[in-house]
Amino acid sequence: MSATTEAEETQASAAPPSEAMAWDSKARRMVTIYLPLACFLIILLFPFYWMTITAFKPNAELYDYKTHNPFWITSPTLDHIRLLLFNTSYPKWLMTTMMVAIGSTILSLVSSTLAAYAIQRLRFTGSQYVGLGIYLAYLVPPSILFIPLATMVFQLGLFDTPFALILVYPTFLVPFCTWLLIGYFKSIPYELEECALIDGATRLQILRQITLPLAVPGLISAGIFSFTLSWNEFIYALAFIQSSENKTVPVAILTELVTGDVYQWGALMAGSLLGSLPVAIFYSFFVDYYVSSLTGAVKE
Amino acid sequence: MSSTTTGWVRPKIEQNWLTRLLDWKPFLIIICLLPALGLLAVFLTYPLGLGIWLAFTDTTIGRSGRWVGLENFEFMFEDPIFWNAVFYSVFYTSVATIGKFGLGLWLALLLNNHLPFKSLLRAIILLPWIVPTVLTAVAFWWIYNPQFSVISWMLIELGLRDTNVDFINTAWPARWSLIAANIWRGIPFVAISLLAGLQTISPSLYEAALLDGSTAWQRFRYITFPMLLPILAIVMTFSIIFTFTDFQLVYAITRGGPVNSTHLLATLAFQRGIPGGQLGEGAAIAVSMIPFLVFATLFSYFALARRKWQQGESND
Numbered sequence: 032m033s034a035t036t037e038a039e040e041t042q043a044s045a046a047p048p049s050e051a052m053a054w055d056s057k058a059r060r061m062v063t064i065y066l067p068l069a070c071f072l073i074i075l076l077f078p079f080y081w082m083t084i085t086a087f088k089p090n091a092e093l094y095d096y097k098t099h100n101p102f103w104i105t106s107p108t109l110d111h112i113r114l115l116l117f118n119t120s121y122p123k124w125l126m127t128t129m130m131v132a133i134g135s136t137i138l139s140l141v142s143s144t145l146a147a148y149a150i151q152r153l154r155f156t157g158s159q160y161v162g163l164g165i166y167l168a169y170l171v172p173p174s175i176l177f178i179p180l181a182t183m184v185f186q187l188g189l190f191d192t193p194f195a196l197i198l199v200y201p202t203f204l205v206p207f208c209t210w211l212l213i214g215y216f217k218s219i220p221y222e223l224e225e226c227a228l229i230d231g232a233t234r235l236q237i238l239r240q241i242t243l244p245l246a247v248p249g250l251i252s253a254g255i256f257s258f259t260l261s262w263n264e265f266i267y268a269l270a271f272i273q274s275s276e277n278k279t280v281p282v283a284i285l286t287e288l289v290t291g292d293v294y295q296w297g298a299l300m301a302g303s304l305l306g307s308l309p310v311a312i313f314y315s316f317f318v319d320y321y322v323s324s325l326t327g328a329v330k331e
Numbered sequence: 332m333s334s335t336t337t338g339w340v341r342p343k344i345e346q347n348w349l350t351r352l353l354d355w356k357p358f359l360i361i362i363c364l365l366p367a368l369g370l371l372a373v374f375l376t377y378p379l380g381l382g383i384w385l386a387f388t389d390t391t392i393g394r395s396g397r398w399v400g401l402e403n404f405e406f407m408f409e410d411p412i413f414w415n416a417v418f419y420s421v422f423y424t425s426v427a428t429i430g431k432f433g434l435g436l437w438l439a440l441l442l443n444n445h446l447p448f449k450s451l452l453r454a455i456i457l458l459p460w461i462v463p464t465v466l467t468a469v470a471f472w473w474i475y476n477p478q479f480s481v482i483s484w485m486l487i488e489l490g491l492r493d494t495n496v497d498f499i500n501t502a503w504p505a506r507w508s509l510i511a512a513n514i515w516r517g518i519p520f521v522a523i524s525l526l527a528g529l530q531t532i533s534p535s536l537y538e539a540a541l542l543d544g545s546t547a548w549q550r551f552r553y554i555t556f557p558m559l560l561p562i563l564a565i566v567m568t569f570s571i572i573f574t575f576t577d578f579q580l581v582y583a584i585t586r587g588g589p590v591n592s593t594h595l596l597a598t599l600a601f602q603r604g605i606p607g608g609q610l611g612e613g614a615a616i617a618v619s620m621i622p623f624l625v626f627a628t629l630f631s632y633f634a635l636a637r638r639k640w641q642q643g644e645s646n647d
Contacts, residue, residue, distance in 0.1 A: 068441050071434075072452075075459055075519065078470040081481060085473065096484050142366035149363035153356060161364065168371050170569075170628050171379060172576035174597035175621065178604045178614045179381035180374065182390070202375045205367050233354045263463040265579045266597075270605050281465035285583055296473055303466035314461045318454045 079307075086111055086301035093297055111297035112305070119287065120276055121302060128262060128279040129309070131193050135200035136257040140250065143205045147212035148238055152224065162213060169206035176202070177270045184271050195271045196279070200261045207260070208253040215249030216242065252320040259310050280306040383621075385614035392608040403615035413616065416594040420620075423510055423595060424575045430514040431570060432563075435521025440555075442522065443529045453523060460519040468583035471512045475499050475584065499585055502592035509593055512580055521566060528562035529555070564630075572627050576620060596620050 085093065087107040092099040099105060115121045149155075150162045180199060181190075189195035219242060227237045243250070268279045275287055284302045288295060352358055386403055390396030407413045438456070446452060459467060474481055475498035483495040499505040532555065540550050578597040581587065587594035587602060594602070596616055604613020 064441055064444050064446075067437070068446075068452075071438050071441070071518075072455065074515070075456060078467055078474065078515070079458065079462075081474060082466075082470045094479060096479070101481050101484055138370075142370060145363040146367035149360050153360050153363065155356070155360050161368075165367070165371070167628065168375055170572055170624065171375060172572060172620075172624070174576040174578050174600065175382060175617045175624075176375065176378045178600065178610055178617055179378035179385055181605065182385070182610060183374075183378060183381065198370075199374055201370045205370055209367060233350060234356075234359055235353050259461055263465075265463075265465050265582075266601070269582075270601070281463050281579075284469060285465060296476075296479075299469055300473060303469045306466050307462040310461055310463065311458065314457075315454070318457075319450070 082300050082304050082307075085297060086304045088297060090297060111295075111301040114295070114298050115301050115305070119298075121280075121283070121305070123276050124278055124280045124283040125305070125309075127193055127277060128281075128306075131196045131200070131268075131279060132258050132261040134193075134197040135204060135261045136254055138197065139201040139204035139208055139257050140254055142201065143208035143212055143253065144243070144246075144250065146205070147209045147216055148242065150209070151213045151216040152221070152242070153234070162209075165206050165209050169203065169210065171202075173203065173264075173266050177266050180267070181270050190271060191273045191277055193272075193277060196261075196264075196268055199267050199271070200264060203264075204257045204260060208257060211253050211256070212246070212249055215246055219245045248320060251317060255313065255317050255320060258313060262310050382614050383618055385611055386618040387615075388611045390610040390614075392605075392610060396611050399611070403612050404619075406612070407615055407619070412591050412594065413599065415591060416596050416599040416616075417619075419506065419593060420575055420595045422506070423513070423577070424571060427510050427513040427517065427574050428567065428571055430510070431517035431521050432567065434514065435518045436525055438518060438522035439525035439529055442526050453526075457519045457523055459516055464516060464579045465583050467516065468512065468580050471508075471515075472499075472584050475508050500589055502589060505585055505589060505593050509581055509584060512584065513574065513577065516580070517570060517574070521570065524562060524566045525559060528559045532558045568627055568630055572624055575623060575627075 084102070084104060087109070088104050089106060089108040089110065092105060146161075146165065150158045150165075184190050184195045184199070187195075189198070223241055223245070224237050227241055232240070263281065264279075265281050268282045269286075272278050272282065275283070278287065280302070284299065284306060288299050288302055353362070385396070387398060387400060388396035389399045389402070442449070442452065442456075473479075477495060477497060477500055480495060480498060482498075483492070486492040486496065487494075497504050498508045536554050536558075537550055540554060545553075575595075576597050577595055578601065581593055581595050581598050582601070585593045587598045591599075596619065600613045600616040602613075603609050603616060607613070
């Protein structure tokens with residue numbers, strides 16, 4: 032399948048096809064490229080569509096597929112969202128999540144910028160190994176760390192506070208951001224810094240006035256990554272936070288909205304939708320940075 | 332009042348001791364590395380060691396434990412639930428990885444064609460990866476609902492089935508349903524990363540092969556695939572590590588049920604450790620994931636070493 036699409040591409044570019052072949056190739060292109068692509072898109076987007084449509088459906092339609100087509104809403108309602116916003120602490124959860132995400136993003140952005148600068152620009156013996164060590168830190172998954180971290184957080188007196196999360200999230204954000212920023216710093220010509228050094232600038236002046244302004248796109252993409260990763264984090268927030276009002280959105284939806292055997296599916300979906308929106312909006316503003324840095328980080 | 336003038340006058344060569352200290356390279360290096368390495372040492376390296384130590388104690392919540400040697404592991408190895416979790420972790424990882432990479436590679440090859448709205452397409456495709464896993468897992472939970480599953484409804488409407496599909500209430504369907512959800516979430520990342528790899532392959536290689544009379548399959552087998560291999564190795568290592576230690580999806584959809592059949596090692600460790608309070612036992616289960624991760628990391632290291640490692644590359 033994949034090989035045929037490629038053949039298609041190369042043939043099309045290699046020789047200008049005749050009229051009949053052009054039609055043939057158009058039809059084939061339809062079947063080999065657009066059709067599978069459409070299937071992929073439908074499958075990848077369907078859960079979001081389903082989430083959205085459930086969030087606005089009245090209960091009468093939600094649980095009755097006989098008289099109402101489940102793929103459409105006849106009388107949309109805001110009841111589920113109203114329930115969520117006024118009868119639960121959902122706004123509070125959103126605020127907590129936002130605060131944790133912003134706090135840990137700033138913390139990890141500052142420390143990884145400095146670290147990446149030191150490793151990439153202030154070359155020293157063993158800087159490679161420090162880089163390798165930070166890279167390896169990214170391979171340690173949270174599932175191994177949450178139990179010892181829970182005991183640590185408890186002993187530090189941070190249990191059940193958002194500060195625990197702000198301090199712990201950098202463990203997976205710093206390696207990622209440092210890795211990304213090292214790649215970015217490498218793309219900035221070193222000659223610029225040499226010129227400034229010759230003109231008598233100090234290292235800190237160079238970092239502040241030359242390197243950082245040039246690295247803004249890299250910093251933005253590291254920031255977006257950190258923000259989305261901390262917004263999405265689940266296991267630490269589940270293990271370290273106990274009281275309802277300190278929970279983050281992903282944890283709260285699973286533990287607070289599911290009570291007993293009766294699930295409020297409408298409210299659950301509305302909560303998921305509202306919890307996804309900030310990340311999705313944030314992401315849509317910076318999607319080019321995001322895609323290029325994601326692919327850039329992998330490419331090198 | 333000197334501050335108003337320094338903005339205009341060129342800074343003097345004479346600097347105070349603080350500026351000179353900050354310009355002294357060894358000091359600057361330490362200052363720059365301190366925040367990152369400090370955070371990682373306190374919240375990553377230390378807990379890693381602490382976790383291994385906890386695995387050999389009988390710590391519970393609220394009581395610091397004493398050394399019990401291999402007792403936790405002995406108990407664990409006789410526990411059928413643990414072996415079931417090991418089995419399902421391996422099964423889940425291998426099937427999901429094959430699915431993700433097969434479909435992801437296909438999607439990447441499709442996207443590598445000339446298409447209208449290319450960047451919009453890429454943005455939309457990444458969406459499942461951006462949105463919090465738990466929230467999409469809740470959506471899947473609703474899709475897999477035994478009574479109101481939309482998939483069941485569709486199949487019944489199409490006349491393919493008479494009864495609702497049982498997605499998550501018995502062991503094997505639940506296992507497959509979770510794998511499907513994991514593949515759904517993993518495809519975008521794999522596809523976009525591999526697309527980046529595909530775009531670095533020079534078209535002249537294909538032209539040369541075409542002139543030599545190669546078939547489409549040969550071009551894929553001898554050009555695309557080998558050129559893609561380094562990226563494939565990295566992405567696959569990451570994917571394997573994070574699928575093996577997955578937690579969110581299983582916890583959100585089945586919580587390890589029905590009857591413990593869908594426990595991964597991570598969810599089992601959580602269940603024993605945090606709600607169950609047996610921190611020592613939970614730590615032992617978590618530690619048992621380490622050998623697997625070391626293996627995956629070594630694989631990654633050697634795959635990366637075939638090309639120059641990202642950071643070391645510019646040194647000479």
